[in-house]
Amino acid sequence: IDLSVTWLGQTMPGCLYNASGVWCREEGELEALHASAAAAVITKSATLTPRDGNPEPRYCRTPLGSINSMGLPNRGFDYYLDYARRYRYGSGKPLFLSLSGLSLDDNCAMLRRLAEEGLPAVPEVNLSCPNVPGKPQLGYDFAATAEALEAFDAAYSGLYGVKLPPYFDPAHFAAMAEILNRHPRLAFVTCINSIGNGLVVDIDSEAVVIKPKDGLGGLGGDYVLPTALANVREFFRLLPGKDVVGCGGVKSGREAFMHILAGARAVQVGTCLYHEGPGAFSRIAGELAMLMRVKGYRSLDAFRGRLRTL
């Protein structure tokens, strides 16, 4: 059974890696991912300067997944750039740098700095990054997204990707695809980021479960799987020549199989990794391989994007 994935001009040994934000803020965490069965590594979204993030509790596990309002706690761009200088690219496991600048200028400054280094690390720009206060997140502001991508192309001459928030309306899928398809070096989109601004209530305490934003936070886990699969399948159809990375609700070989069937080139794991740790990758890969064996598929190419309609 071959779980390898060839994309971005390289072949990685498997199809699973971490979702940005989970088990990837500190170098020790990144090294643990690299040493695990994860087929790639992506860093916590970086801002230009380090951030402590929001007051705790800012993450909460629930029976169906997770809610978080971390507030971009990260060691700052220079820390992850330094890690990227020392990273063992020869392992065949790509390194992705997630960027989430607090302004378009910050995102472009980080992209320019990365371009100057000429490292194999690939940027994934987080379009859930904050926009002008009072306006929706960048990924929900189509004009701002169009402007940002033009600026990214000017700041960075290599291949890059974007992390997309979930969309819920065909007109939004179409509007985003029209913008994204203008950018040939935009090689991949990662669908999806957490479903924004959910609210989890604890009926014993009669309170919310996280402190920031009066309890509002991004949802992950089982809550988001159908939305994640829809975004993967729609963008797989709408973005010819680009790759879609699936993210959302993956906790076993079954959901990984669903994402690839929907069109995912590779699959990220977030909430499940947060709780299980990097051992999740070998478990999920084994389950996916077993599923493929039972179904008679010898590689991911044999079923990627072959989700049947009725």
Ligand SMILES: CC(C)(C)CCc1c(C(=O)O)[nH]c(=O)[nH]c1=O
């Ligand atoms: C939500 C932002 C803080 C603007 C970006 C960072 C981020 C966070 C976070 O750091 O709170 N959590 C997520 O689930 N997704 C994200 O993209």
